[in-house]
Amino acid sequence: MYRIQAGGVSEDMAKFLLRVSLAILILFHGVSKILGGIGPITGMVAKVGMPPALGYLVFIGEVLAPVLVLVGAWTRPAAFVIAVNMVVAVLLAHTTQFFTLSKTGGWALELQGMYFIVAIAVMLLGGGRFGVGGKWN
Template structure:
């Protein structure tokens, strides 16, 4: 059963999945700049400067690309996790303890992104990477 012990392939699949899916959110924000303005308004409403909203592009464009190619994947995972924590704090705190109509956690997508990013941060890129860590 040696073929089942493919840790590096598992890391690659995790990097591609989490990085690729978060990257799509970042591309959407690039294509719809009003989204960044909305994030800026949310940040100012909690006392943070509006320019911090551009950090979402780091968390949803730069970090996923780092993760996908396997260059500083641990840092990419950390940046994506921070991005998700900020998103949860700004937008989703009221849903933390709620279930959806199918009985699943309302924030299961956000949770998968957050914990997948943390897994990448702890596991690293594996050997199938531009720069294994």
């Protein structure tokens, strides 16, 4: 049986897979906001009494940070930004779903929860050697 060894190529491949899957999936949300605009986001921000301009920070959390995670540059801080972005998204748009189940029986926020947990894992693990930051990223 093949085992993942600490510091080995397979450990770095696992980090790569986590990093790339998180980045690509979050980046889809960012591209959607680039193409469709962020009016709904600025509206939600204004609704909670904050300056609507803060909605533009979504581009950092859903475009810039995922690109950095994808290429493996400043992976840990970028993954932290993605995790914070997910917390803000839940607070702005999904608080009523926090303690609910979906029609199929899963947690209503399982996707957001998965993004958050994977972002925390990437932040703790780092990007691995398969990125522009090398094995110290």
